[in-house]
Amino acid sequence: VARELGYDPEQALAARRLRYRRSERQVVNRLVGLYFSLRQARGPYFYQLLEGLGEVLDGAEFALLSNWAPSAKAPPVRLPAIVSRGEVDGVLTLSGVPHIDQLVALLRRDPGFGDRPIVSMMEPEEGCSAVLTADSAGGYALMQHLLGLGHRQVLYVDFHTWQNGQRVEGCRRACREHGLDPLQAVRALPYYTEDERRSRASLLHSLAQYPRCRAIFGGNDMTACLLAAWLREAGVQIPQDCSLIGFDDTHTLAAPTGANLLTTVRQPLIEVGRRAAALLVQHIRGEITEPRTIELPVELVVRGSTAPPPPA
Amino acid sequence: VARELGYDPEQALAARRLRYRRSERQVVNRLVGLYFSLRQARGPYFYQLLEGLGEVLDGAEFALLSNWAPSAKAPPVRLPAIVSRGEVDGVLTLSGVPHIDQLVALLRRDPGFGDRPIVSMMEPEEGCSAVLTADSAGGYALMQHLLGLGHRQVLYVDFHTWQNGQRVEGCRRACREHGLDPLQAVRALPYYTEDERRSRASLLHSLAQYPRCRAIFGGNDMTACLLAAWLREAGVQIPQDCSLIGFDDTHTLAAPTGANLLTTVRQPLIEVGRRAAALLVQHIRGEITEPRTIELPVELVVRGSTAPPPPA
């Protein structure tokens, strides 16, 4: 009869939620939150993840709350009202967003969220499930490729605020296997978003200082493309004078023909989004109770930006 | 006393919503929905809008619901449960999403949404507020620029499913003012996403057919960049052999130096997002009751992809 009349108690969740306070049960609201920064939302990295998330959440009929846009400056001090009210069933976080630890602590402390599931993407997080990629293996494959071309020194350039430690660790592992001193073979050079001139000068200085270093590893594709522009302006030709590698396979380094030149490691970002969403939904449905970590493989994509080092 | 004890009736919105059924009042949930397609979410066009939306909604402490990801195929038949439950205070829509009319009708028909505010971005919509850009003026400025360079014929290429009529109308207005037959001067050539080969052949055929037409207007930057790749492969040099223009200023047509070549019309997309969010929040707060339309100016950005036509 209920079905005939189109009656669905889910429609009046407000009443159910009210009543459930007595029995300390939880109401599933089919709503999950995504914590990210507007800064990240500018690039394809983010919207590939979003595409995977959207696909799975849509299928599971979950809605996605997504305007958490923390600034890099201050840690979050308050949760959105809808979270404190207990209407958000779970949360997705994303590596690279400032102050994730504080956010997680804040969520855990709030009675409106408590120990509901959190799934972290691209970075492990204490007490949360995670969907990661084989970062270390990616760095290893990249370095193997460069070593095979004859390079013996690499300059690793990345935001100083990011810690892609696994990536570099993979590079260094490959170096050790080739009998090279990993600290000599992979030199880290931070760059500073807030001071482009300084970063550029620092890059060119390092290239002059280490004449045998003719390969540059940008911490990700976005960084690599920026470095490419600086190198071009300084008259350094890629890959004749210097090889360049990225990470992610999200950006195009355009050759005159329009083709993508950038040798990189492809991360399965859409799949990361899918898996993270699926994991969160399983948690919410109670099909999983313990935090779980998934690692997805990455793939070396060799294009035109890498070549043997020029003769000394 | 309430303040001392940290008591806030907003925290128990469920109870308030329950009670309000009797008096037919509405509960503001500080939650708005964004209707878009995953297809759009792939490009900077979308995330510039999102950036503006996020900024204002964050400031007003509204949350954003954003996993409406309709496929192009089928019109929406059901609203997310959270909308039907009346927990979404208002909706933002975006031009280019399939079946917007059906969505609006569906919302209006659903007692859970009824006549709550809808703000449409980049396209007017019956019975809704809208934030638009001066499309026609943009087309006019582009055409003025081309006419000034000496062009007398332009090929307009765009998705056949999109109707950027105002843009073309602006072009034709400029032609009329120069005493040209607008239908002769601006020829429309649709292209077909599902059949790239056909679109490419059609483009090259048209160029051969109209030898005096040496300027191409891609309906937007994304389209223009795609056309640029096809032209390059066909050996057509930009801008020496043929000028190329886009619209939006969202994509880069990279010169060998990495600089952006594309002459285009900049749309203030972040500002569109900000205004749309602000408008929706004002509606929800009851500060505005009647639908309102805002039009923002656009700006011609002349770069290297336009030049005088080659001598006949």
Next chain:
DNA sequence: TTGTAAGCGTTATCAG
């Protein structure tokens, strides 16, 4: 097995 009543937290109403 079926039926009844209480109560979740809020607010409108009505009596005092």
Next chain:
DNA sequence: CTGATAACGCTTACAA
């Protein structure tokens, strides 16, 4: 003007 009361729709404990 103040203060008590009932009802929004649901779930559950308990009685029949």
